[in-house]
Each structure stands twice: as C-alpha cells, then as structure tokens.
Amino acid sequence: MKKIAIIGAGISGLFFANLVEKNKSFSYQIFERKNSIDLNDGYGIQLSVNSIKLLNKIGFNNFSKSQLYFPKKVIFLNAKDSKKICDIDLSQFNDENNLYTTLKRSNLIEFLLDGIPKDKLSFNCDLGDIKQGDKVSLLFSDKKTNKFDYLVSADGIYSKTKQILFKKDGLPEYFDAIALRGTIRDFSSFDISLYLGPNFHFVIYPINQNKEFNFIAVVRKELIKKKISDKDFLDDETFKKNLLNQISSKSNLNLVNQVEKIKCFPIFVSKKFQIPSSKNIFLTGDAFYSFPPSFAQGASQSIESANELFYDLQNNTSSYYKKRVLRAKQIISRSNLNHFAFHLSNPINILFRNTLLKYFSKNKKFLEKYLGKVYND
C-alpha cells in the first residue's frame, strides 16, 4: 500500500486525511508543527455549496445543526449610513441537501478531526527539509521519518514546503491590507452583512443558532517590511483599537463597543503558481495558492483542492495541477475584482459601483457566471 505524508493539520490536510480514511486506498500520517489544535477560537468561516457538497460526502450533514447557520442572502450596505445598496440571494445556488453555511472554524476542524484516528496525527513536527526522489524523505526539526511515496503539503500560506522547494520565490507577498477579526453578540441582521467603506470593508454574519456573530474587516494599509512581521506591533491593543476606531468612525455602527476578542493580522497572498518538479509532491489549500479574502473562498478551495488531489492519486491520473490552476484563476479574478470594488473611495466611482451592483445583483445570467460557476460547477 502506498504511503502518504500529509504536512499540516489545517482544513485541507484534515479533509484529505478524511478521504483517505473513508477509502482506505493508501496509508498516511499527518505531521503538524504545533503541539495541539486550538478548538476554542470563536472566529467564523463561510462555506459555499461547492465545499459543502464535498464535506457532506464525509458526513457533515450529520453535524449538529445548532452549531451551523445557513444564511440566505448577502446584503451590501454603505458603511457610512448603513443604507442598503442591494442584496444577492445566496439560496438560489443551494439544493435540498447542500446549503451555503457559516460556522466557527474550530467546529469545522473538530468535525474533520473526528474522522481521523488519533495515532495518525503527529504533533511538534516542524518540516525542516525534503529529499526528493522516487520516494520522498522528510526531515523534521527533531527526528527523521520514514520515506513516503507521496508528499501532500497542506502547510498553509507560509508553506515551508514551498520555501524549501522554491526558496524566496515560495514566499507569499503582503497584500497591502490588514484583517481585523472579532466576535459580536446579538447583531440585528441574520444575513451576511457586507459593509463597504473607503479603503475598507467589513462583514458580519451569524456562526451558529446561538446569536453569535463573526466580524471580519479588511483595511487597506501599506506597511514597511519590518512592521509586517512584527507580531508585537500587530498584537498591540492600542494599534488594534485605533484600527477599529478608524473603521467605526466611518460607519454608523458602534463597532468599538460591539466587537470583542479582536485579533489583527497582515493579509498575504501568493505571488504566482508554483508547481514542484517532482511528480510525487503536491501542494493543496493555501500552500498551493492563497487568495485575497474578498471572495470568501479560501477554506472552500482548500477542501476542493484536497478532493481533486485525492481522486487524482486514487485514479492514477495526473491532471491535478492543470485543473487546479484553471480553477484558481477563476477565484483570483473574482477576489481581485471584489477587493477593488469594495474599497472605492471616490464618490463618483462609488455611485457608479452601487448602480452596477443593484443591476448585477438581480441579473440571473451574470450571477450564474460570477457565482454559479464557482459554487455549482
């Protein structure tokens, strides 16, 4: 039986492991850098029907409904006065069994961990080096492992695998934007509320049936290299409060008093597609390509890519990278367009954008192309 090493116990690595578990075509081991998996964080994640369909194949439809929310619409609003611009009916892309879903990221991880025997997951394994050949040898910070037939690298945006294989070119680049994450209790709307402001947008959505909401803001910010990697600077309470204040002052919501447990991090995206020359090394999820967050597809694509790779290995075909590049291009163009349109600051451009949004949000043909192609293809 062929042996697979999975690097990273994030969404992509764990979903891939669940597929192997269900099909028993390979043996595998997951190597995770951290010493445990944090199942307490309350931040949210959106999953569109393309990934829900795949999750349901491994039993997600049996997951406790009280831990999930099924938003029907995304509402676009002007941040300044909370006036509605338009809405998009997300439920038109649902079918009876597969619904657009929001939840706590930790609940998704918990579900994925449930499908994997404990001994398949090794902690404190920080990938140090890779020796390529017919078999792949992996060297971790403290111990050498066996050789594997395949390496599935799901080690996220700062993928060590990519850095080993592609050196500096394997590093992602700063997207000139900062993300602020937080939680809100008892918000007034149960849809996905997308507030547009000059050089920022923020999104509020429910993450379960318990009136808990996720807050995520993306704020354009140029930072010098030293500051981007300075964890103390980004963790500084005053910096986080100032950033939230900056958004709050340009909206009529009292975010400063409503948003709790604020975390701040710089947004990095992949520079280009990079495909390993070894035929037995595969990158999935953010390690393959990390998208700008304005299309909320990161987690869904992490699941999709793991699914495509598993079936490629199982059927002994080699179309994974070709298909993945095509799919990723669809997401990149939409994410970039959203990011640009969401952050306009010139009043004339904003008026023009809002008029277009009103028109396109009700245009079935456009929605089918822009969203349906991603959610339902």
Ligand SMILES: Cc1cc2nc3c(=O)[nH]c(=O)nc-3n(C[C@H](O)[C@H](O)[C@H](O)COP(=O)(O)OP(=O)(O)OC[C@H]3O[C@@H](n4cnc5c(N)ncnc54)[C@H](O)[C@@H]3O)c2cc1C
């Ligand atoms: C602001 C923001 C908002 C987002 N919102 C959404 C959303 O609403 N919907 C959505 O679909 N997506 C969203 N995303 C994206 C989504 O979170 C990611 O795309 C997704 O988590 C990537 O999954 P992954 O498994 O590839 O990587 P990760 O989840 O990052 O997992 C990587 C794992 O690899 C481990 N690892 C790293 N290096 C090593 C190493 N050297 N050795 C061993 N293990 C290692 C890490 O510890 C981690 O456990 C958002 C992203 C951002 C930045």
